[in-house]
Amino acid sequence: MAGRPRHNSNCENAGRPACACGGCGGTEHGWQGAITIASDPSGAASAKYVREAKQEWINALRPLEKRTYRDGRAKPSTRDEQRAAVQGARAAIVEWMSRSPDIREGLEQVGEPFRRNRNEGGKRAVQETPEFIKTHVVPALKKKFGPDRLEQFQRRAVETHFWCELLAQTARVLCEFKEGYTEAKDAVTTALTTASETLPDWALILPFKDMIEASVGLVWDQLPRAVTGLAPKDIFQLIWPVRILALFMCKDPSAHRAVRLYCLNPAVRWGKAAVSEEIKNRLRLAFPEEWPLPGDTV
Numbered sequence: 001m002a003g004r005p006r007h008n009s010n011c012e013n014a015g016r017p018a019c020a021c022g023g024c025g026g027t028e029h030g031w032q033g034a035i036t037i038a039s040d041p042s043g044a045a046s047a048k049y050v051r052e053a054k055q056e057w058i059n060a061l062r063p064l065e066k067r068t069y070r071d072g073r074a075k076p077s078t079r080d081e082q083r084a085a086v087q088g089a090r091a092a093i094v095e096w097m098s099r100s101p102d103i104r105e106g107l108e109q110v111g112e113p114f115r116r117n118r119n120e121g122g123k124r125a126v127q128e129t130p131e132f133i134k135t136h137v138v139p140a141l142k143k144k145f146g147p148d149r150l151e152q153f154q155r156r157a158v159e160t161h162f163w164c165e166l167l168a169q170t171a172r173v174l175c176e177f178k179e180g181y182t183e184a185k186d187a188v189t190t191a192l193t194t195a196s197e198t199l200p201d202w203a204l205i206l207p208f209k210d211m212i213e214a215s216v217g218l219v220w221d222q223l224p225r226a227v228t229g230l231a232p233k234d235i236f237q238l239i240w241p242v243r244i245l246a247l248f249m250c251k252d253p254s255a256h257r258a259v260r261l262y263c264l265n266p267a268v269r270w271g272k273a274a275v276s277e278e279i280k281n282r283l284r285l286a287f288p289e290e291w292p293l294p295g296d297t298v
Contacts, residue, residue, distance in 0.1 A: 025154030026163045027114040027138055031107065031248035034090075038097035038104050046091075046098040053084070053091035057282060060084035077286045082254035085286035088279045089268050090247060096273035097244075106227070106241035107248075113137050113222035114163070114249075135225065137218045145211060153211045160205045161256050162212075166192060166219060167246035168258035174239040175262070181220075181233045189216045198257040243267055254286075265290060 037045040060080040067075055077085075097104045116138045133139040142150045157163055169191045177184040192212050196202035205212065223238055224230035230237065243263040253259045268275045268283065284291040 024116060025138070025157035026161070026249060026251065027157075028116065029249050029251055031111050031245055034094055034097070034248045035104055035108055035111075038094050040098070043098055046095045049094050050091045053087045057081075057084040057088055074288070077288075079254065082286040083252065085279075085282040086253045086260075086264065088282050089264055089275065090253075092275045092279050093244065093247065093267060093271075093273050096271075100272075103241075103244070106238075107244050109227045110223050110238055110241040110245050112226045113219070114245075135222060137215065137222055140218050141211060141214060144214060149211070153205075153208050156205045156208065160201045161199060161250060161259075162192075162205050162215075164246045164250035164256065164259055165196075165199065165202075166215060167242055167249065168256070168262045170219065170235075171239055171243045171246060171266075172258070172262040174236050174242065175266075178236060181235070184236075185216060185220045188220070189213055192216065240267075240271065243271075260287065260290060 037049050040046065060078070060083070062078065062081070069075060097107065113136050115136060128139060133143050138150070138154075141153070145153070166188065169188045172191075173184040173187045177187070189212070193206065193209050195206070220235055221232050223242065224232050224235045227238065243266060246259050246263045247253060247267065250256050250259045253264055265283070267273060268280060280291070
């Protein structure tokens with residue numbers, strides 16, 4: 001893609017919003033790096049990740065006198081504070097994954113359909129067989145719509161947070177519907193083909209309605225199949241790994257409300273990660289309008 005870096009390991013291990021990889025469109029951003037960190041048997045990698053996130057918060061947090069107006073009212077949080085609060089929460093979830101091989105395995109399984117063919121010089125070259133195209137989302141889109149249109153779509157996808165928004169909306173409807181495969185999938189499609197008030201750049205992706213609809217269908221078909229023994233209708237069992245995948249795939253959850261509301265906040269509030277009150281208090285300070293959250297108890 002002209003003017004854009006090809007996908008590489010830097011994108012897979014990225015944890016900052018500056019990543020603008022046009023090669024994968026965001027489908028491989030961040031989450032594989034999170035698995036690598038959590039898989040270190042010594043625990044040193046996850047401990048380092050937690051320390052760095054804590055230092056990021058210390059560096060970002062303004063002194064108390066700079067966080068309030070003269071009359072005592074709280075000033076809005078800065079973007080640095082919001083990003084650092086999110087990073088602390090993600091670090092806590094990585095630490096959880098380091099203690100829970102089944103959670104890592106679930107994330108790896110639901111992430112598998114988003115991997116692309118690696119015959120472009122990547123470390124882990126994958127032969128693009130008909131079965132690979134059939135079971136992986138981006139190669140299937142390439143076959144259906146052609147490489148040129150896929151390139152255009154993926155360029156817009158990375159700008160608009162398309163893939164993590166798809167996963168966040170999937171998490172939302174999995175929680176809301178509980179059952180009703182077709183109705184739930186249609187609800188995701190509707191959300192993604194409608195103008196978004198919280199993602200101003202979303203209009204850039206709307207001309208690709210046919211590819212949006214195809215992407216939803218592929219994701220909803222392939223996520224359950226990536227997990228042994230599940231059929232498409234069993235996608236409702238995957239709400240937690242979908243939430244975690246969206247959280248790490250997103251290049252900047254501090255700027256992506258759907259990822260926070262439907263993935264980050266439930267994971268921190270209701271998940272089994274045993275997130276500390278310190279981390280929760282950072283989120284309360286950074287996003288006071290979202291904490292405490294009503295409703296979601298899954």
